Amino acid sequence: MTGTSPHAFWLSTPHQQAVEIAFDLGCRTFVLDVEHGYFELNATDKLVALILALGAKVYAKVLGPEATAIQQMLDIGCTGVIIPHIGDAAHAARICAASKYPGLGNRSFSGTRPARYDVVAPEYYTRQNAQTKCFPMVESAEALADIDAILALPTVDGVFVGPSDLSLSRGRGAYMKTPADFEDLRTIAAACAKAGKPWIMPAWSQIERDLATELGAAFLVTVDEYGAIWTGLERGLK
Secondary structure, eight states: OOOOBSEEEEESSOOHHHHHHHHHTTBOEEEEETTTSOOOHHHHHHHHHHHHHHTOEEEEEOSSSSHHHHHHHHHTTOSEEEEOSOOSHHHHHHHHGGGSOTTTOOOOOOOSGGGTTSOOOTHHHHHHHHHSEEEEEEOSHHHHHTHHHHHTOTTOOOEEEOHHHHHHHTTOOSOOOOHHHHHHHHHHHHHHHHHTOOEEEEOOSHHHHHHHHHTTOSEEEEEEHHHHHHHHHHHHHO
């Protein structure tokens, strides 16, 4: 068992053994890429239960910017949701409302894992609104232009940066870690600091990790499931 790592592990499949190995290596934060990965609901439910039982946090990048996709991941107990394909602030307001109960949003009640399958006390809704996190993605030119207004929304707890799609949306083509790419990150970090809300990003390279750390990212996603398999196989097959 190593010390606790500040980095997060990105999963594309409901791989329980990978979670257990990462946990034993110190990982305490997991991100499930439901949007682009292979997550059948029953297996995902079991994976989330395992991660929570281990005492770690689990965020789901949901299937899309829709209430059902958001609420489904919250109903199985995810620590928070990462919402892709967010446009301007009006779009963010409409979509992120599904992550919070009335008083803040329009999430509907489900007597599932967060409610412990029982009737809840009145304070349950306020507690869930505070504990369950909503991170819309900044991966479009529209979201970047409206970053201050998005962060001002009471249903938004912070943002998750999608550098590749953001570069494409900004007309730069493939994300190449250019000065312009990093200037966008600086803009997002400054807006989050001003709003007093966290930001997160995948940082696969050392230069990204160094910059994100310098700019005060709340945590970094630094290992992905496919990359870990590739690296292990590459080393073993040499």
